[in-house]
Amino acid sequence: MNELLRLWHLFRPYRTWMLGGFVLALVTLLANVTLMAVSGWFITAMAMAGAAGVAMNYFTPAALIRGSAIARTAGRYFERLISHEATLRQLAGLRVWFYRHLEPLAPARLQQYHSADLLSRIRADVDALDHFYTRVLVPMLVAIVAGIGFFVFTALFDLGIALLLLAMLLLAGVGLPLLTRRLGKKPGRRLVEAESELRRLAVDGTQGLSELLVYGAADAHARRLDDASRGLIEQQQAMSRIEGLSLAGVMLCAQLALFGVLWIGVPLVQSDVLPPQQLAMLALFSLAAFEAVAPLPLAFQHIERTLTAARRLFAVVDAKPEVTDPPTPSPVPAHNGLELRGLVFAYPGAERPALDGLDLDLPEGGRVAIVGTTGSGKTTLFNLLLRFWAPVAGDIRLGGEPLSAFRGEDLRRHMTLVSQHTHLFDASIRENLLIAAPDAPQAKLEQACRTAQIHDFIAALPDGYETWAGETGVRLSGGQARRIAIARALLRDAPILLLDEPTEGLDAATERALMDALKVLMAGRTVLMITHRAATLADMDRILVLRQGRIVEQGTHRELLAAEHYPRLLGLDAV
């Protein structure tokens, strides 16, 4: 329930819109109920007056009928407009809200969300929150207010009928959803399992298609997928049986209410306690009243979905950033050299530290390489330098100032990273470059791309720099993406350059071309590079061999060729 309160708080800016939507939804509902009830009363009263030959005021009810027809139409129209307006405003607000909370967490606290699956779930969660208002809040409030109103109104005529109607409304609006929820628990779980089984087979069957074909297992896999598909459909059918139950149940409740009204009402009419036109009115009224509770079974389902989504999102939002910015302004470093002393770092829950007492001096303009197997702590070191994480012990200084004195953004003004994974955004190549320098003119972008040796390629594309890159855009090879990363780094123009295996996975010729581009980038900058490419390492001032978070060997390339670990890490021992 705590989540509900927080949600309510989150929706504060949209309360006026929501209130408007609620009022209009209520008006729409009441207009329809009025239309039906007054019509029933009117016809019966007119017939009785006609038969008895007595005068009656027929203008008021006739006007009421016409009025509620118009109110219903207008109410529906504006209710839909307002609720969509509110929903869309809220969606914008929610996304920005979530993004603002997520931003300080990246990347340290988001490591656990790295799989694309989890990220897309976050997106679905935000959407689920957005539907909270239209699918949960409004229907429930309308049902509650209208339900009370209906009870009071019918009680004016007969308490027994009022109680009966209330009981049936409660049964349909609360009892049935609770029942179906209970019934759906187990099938729901099985449904989720069947869904993930099918998804797994679909992913396996597409990503592993080559192997399946070569090993003659494609047909068997297609049969397995078909089985899983039919299995899933069976589970969905089981759920649909339960959902059909609530659909039929609401209707049955409405009809039983009508039956009850007759059962109680007919003797009342006979004993002249209730005029016949009022019985006709109550009969039609009770049928129409159930429009108020019809959306509730769905609303109950959504409550659960929304609360789960909210819990997950709040958990992300509530996470404390790994590194917080100091309140004081960042110092101005005296130079662009780095000093690392006794650096210790362990990832939460890890068995052994990723860095275990690391010392490193990188003078301004110096070039140091780090070599080591995966898991030796190389990338961790970069994360600490960028202040994405904070060390457990030890000290990092930039130009003599402790790193913790810098605000993250100020610190990263001094550093650029080129890594083997370049995220290209779903935007034009130009926009992807502008991330590094939002105000750079086209000429500057082109110059950076020339230096990174990617300009000719981009210029040859039909749309040039406006070519769409990223997920839905043109597919760039690893080398091309890496060059765009280098162009970004050039545009960024930061004095310290961090290179994380910039040529990994590229063949010799591409690597050489990329190295030429990197050399331009490295000129005049302080460089720290992770690599195990011999050709690159020969150019470095000093090389550190990292093993289990410690430096085990260091020296120049030539010196280290005689060492124990270094040649093996480079794959040179077999040559």
Place this chain on the structure above:
Amino acid sequence: MTARDLLQAQRPLAARWLKLTVGLGLLGGVLIITQAWLLALIIDAVAFADAGLAEVQPWLWPLLIVFALRAAAVWAAEQTGFRAAAEVKATLRERVFRHIQALGPAWLSGQRSGSLAEDLTRGIDGLTEYYARYLPAMTLTVLIPLAILLVVFPLDWLSGLVMLFTAPLIPLFMILIGQGVEAVNQRQWKQLARMGAHFLDVIQGLTTLKLFNASRREAEVIARISDDYRHSTMQVLRLAFLSSAVLEFFATLGIAIVAVFIGFRLYQLQLPLPDLLSPPDISFFAGFFVLLLAPEFYLPLRSLGTHYHGRMEAVSSAERLVTILDTPLPDQPDASGPRAGPAATPGASANDIGVGEVRFDDVHFSYEEGRPALAGVSFRIGAGERVALVGPSGAGKTTVANLLLGFAQPTAGRISVDDRTLSDLNIAAWRGRLAWVPQNPRLFAGTIADNIRLGAPDADMHAVREAARLAFADDFIEALPAAYDTEIGERGAGLSGGQIQRIALARAFLRDARLVILDEATASLDPASETAVQQAVDRLAAGRSMLVIAHRLNTVRDADRILVIDQGRIVEQGDHAQLCAQDGPYRRMVRLLEAAA
């Protein structure tokens, strides 16, 4: 084929269940009329015949039965509707997956596999509403009002006329909704999806944004994009909702007019009507009966909007499926799809493909017009030979392997096996003679043993163990808690790259392969693992022909022949010593790699 064509084309599959669903809906309609009739009888008797409970009981009890039947019909229609969709979904899912298989890895490499899996799962499920609700509702929207009119007209033609005159709006609004609004709706729907994709993209690239201090700026971009979307959507909706408001207006107004006209006549008041239409007299019973039917007359129309959403979802799902199904199958011997078993295609059976010599004679290939991947490649792999393929990325190494694996057919030239053209051989039998170890072998959901016997599902545990032993995988597998029965996590989670490689090699050992195609792993394995993999590869090569797509110098050195490929042509070939003796690309490459050593 358009998305709508695809949806239409699947209707025969659902036809039987759809008919039943419509039938149940119609039964519901008849029951509604019966219910109204009974209710009118009761109220009439109570109001005008002074009837008590006892007198109306002959109608009360049938009313209860009608209620029960209506509830049952609603529930059953849900089930039959679901079944209608289920038939389509199961059939289409299999068809799309088989089509993906038949399109093969060459096509797949250009797709995002994540989105294909999405299409196969949620995409297909997105069709449910269309068949389960939308299609039956479309038919019932015509049938139920028609049935009600049939009952109302004989009783009171004036009310019938009121309904009939408000009802032509049915086709009118179908067209209105069906055209202008639909196009706009689809566009907004897509824009919404794109906006969601942008949000996801930004979250995924958050680290990159942060590196460039661009992450805070992005919050404003998200706000701006969402706000733009809101403005454009609301502009559209103001109009779109208007059409359904008009529909709602006529529906409620229709009820109101029916009620007022009946009431006035019952009170013997003059109706504001032209003399031409002298209104018929009406009894209270008939009037009340008609009034009860009036909302039911308009109800199917009014609820059409809700079902329309289901249709929109189905169309956008179907669009994705159509792009897959419309991709023509590559022209290859097993174009009938992987369904074709060995007996289905003519050609040599597995036993008589010997694989003595494989030849490429002037082979050309291009993935798309004007961009040749191979431009006249000729070479041979003799029996038992070990041939290495080296060259820059994009030079055509993978294409050579793809052609050899039968994933694609040469656009010109000939690939032959012991002088028989590869495309004439039974592709399944040919693949049966191959062992293939790709760069990043894929492990499938299931146990390690299942993964090893991927190509030979009937192999016993003894054979599996032996294959694992040969691949130097037995030791680490036995060390796992459940040994060979260990369930493999997503993408082999928990296993190292070297271990996955060795499981893939064990797969190769388990089949009677004559030619091994190996794409060396580029990812750095730890030294111990690398040695084990190398030993396993050497063992696998013994007595077999082998084509290695090489990324490492030390594996190339031992090859019988090295093919240097660049821009789709073989520019040099010979063994290591020969190639080092001449001043060609190979020597330059070796120099580069050995620069410092």
